[in-house]
Amino acid sequence: MDEAEGLAEFCRRLPKAELHAHLSGSVTEATIQKLQVKKGVAPDHAHQGDTSIGKGETRQLQEPFRIFKIIQELSDTEEAIFMMTEDVISEFAADGVRYLELRSTPRHVPHTGMTPSSYVESILSAIQTCKDREDVVVRLLLAIDRRQSVETAMNTVRLAQEYALRSHGVVVGIDLSGNPAVGDGRDFIPVLKEAQNCGLKLALHIAEISQQATAPETGALLLLPPDRVGHGTFIHHNPDLAAMVADKNIPLELCLTSNVKAQTVASYGEHHFQHWYSRKHPCVLCTDDKGVFCTTLSEEYRLAAETFGLSRPDLWDLSFSSIAHTFAGEDLKQQLRLRWNSEKNKLL
Ligand code: 6MZ
Numbered sequence: 001m002d003e004a005e006g007l008a009e010f011c012r013r014l015p016k017a018e019l020h021a022h023l024s025g026s027v028t029e030a031t032i033q034k035l036q037v038k039k040g041v042a043p044d045h046a047h048q049g050d051t052s053i054g055k056g057e058t059r060q061l062q063e064p065f066r067i068f069k070i071i072q073e074l075s076d077t078e079e080a081i082f083m084m085t086e087d088v089i090s091e092f093a094a095d096g097v098r099y100l101e102l103r104s105t106p107r108h109v110p111h112t113g114m115t116p117s118s119y120v121e122s123i124l125s126a127i128q129t130c131k132d133r134e135d136v137v138v139r140l141l142l143a144i145d146r147r148q149s150v151e152t153a154m155n156t157v158r159l160a161q162e163y164a165l166r167s168h169g170v171v172v173g174i175d176l177s178g179n180p181a182v183g184d185g186r187d188f189i190p191v192l193k194e195a196q197n198c199g200l201k202l203a204l205h206i207a208e209i210s211q212q213a214t215a216p217e218t219g220a221l222l223l224l225p226p227d228r229v230g231h232g233t234f235i236h237h238n239p240d241l242a243a244m245v246a247d248k249n250i251p252l253e254l255c256l257t258s259n260v261k262a263q264t265v266a267s268y269g270e271h272h273f274q275h276w277y278s279r280k281h282p283c284v285l286c287t288d289d290k291g292v293f294c295t296t297l298s299e300e301y302r303l304a305a306e307t308f309g310l311s312r313p314d315l316w317d318l319s320f321s322s323i324a325h326t327f328a329g330e331d332l333k334q335q336l337r338l339r340w341n342s343e344k345n346k347l348l
Helices: 003-013 029-039 045-051 062-074 078-094 116-133 150-166 185-197 216-222 239-248 256-261 273-278 297-308 312-325 330-347
Strands: 016-022 097-104 137-145 171-177 201-206 228-231 252-254 283-285
Touching: 003 297, 003 312, 003 330, 016 078, 016 283, 016 297, 016 312, 029 062, 029 078, 045 062, 078 097, 078 116, 097 116, 097 171, 097 330, 116 137, 116 150, 137 150, 150 171, 150 185, 171 185, 185 201, 185 216, 201 216, 216 239, 252 273, 256 297, 273 283, 273 297, 283 297, 283 312, 297 312, 312 330
Parallel strands: 016 097, 097 137, 137 171, 171 201, 201 228, 228 252, 252 283
Antiparallel strands: none
């Protein structure tokens, strides 16, 4: 095995925590074909370019949003949601992910009878089914899409509150995501405050595109403050915002391949990981949409090592420190630390 293969193998074997994974964006081509068969659409190998962005390709950020819509249209029943959740969990587990926080936007599809509640229940039952089979602990965040009304967002928070109890803590928080060029994040602040008041954690997409470095919503959302920030790509372009994130020590969920392929970051070497990591700010490597962007979490670790010169102990520390930024309770965090440490001697 040469050095490059050795590093890739190390990254696969490294126990990892994935904290930023959108369910629909995480489905791979194999699952999309199964969804097509279920819907009675002939599997179409030729459409591959339509549902994923391959190696070396980049597209404008609007393109992934077109792809999410295709995947969401293919997954419009409880059965489909269950199946894709099972597949996504198994794939993360096979890649060495030992703690996974999935996030997904509950949907109402009148023509199939799927409701936001049955959507969430389908995901939860797939998580339950995988519990004994797969070597990974899974938690769920319910997502608010920026396109949605404040009323729908409030219903999502109520659903999260209800299912946090009913799932005995599998539902842990709320994500704010969706096309960053759409809407004003400030509209959701009362809803997000309500989520905080009922004990839900907040992981918010903030400053994903350059216009948001100066948009009033960015400072307003940071003031909440969120428990984690998704992407935060342009935060360090604005010293006041960067100071808020640094002073509050808000962990960042960083997705190298996603940002480069969606062209919000020009190249791996220019990724804001470098800015924050070099300042010892809490950073967590994540995939975002592993299916759409054709990546894995071990590939993200490998890329970080290759691009920023991280050693194997650095990668270990990065993965181990991500446990602190999960939305798991203290007992589970402690179990995860033991789990990670049990693998350490074999790896380093
Ligand atoms: C913002 C994103 C995203 O909810 O159907 N989503 N939002 N930025 C991104 N960067 C590329 N990637 C995914 O998964 C798909 C949904 O996740 C959000 C979008 O709202 C998308 O519709 P679910 O499981």
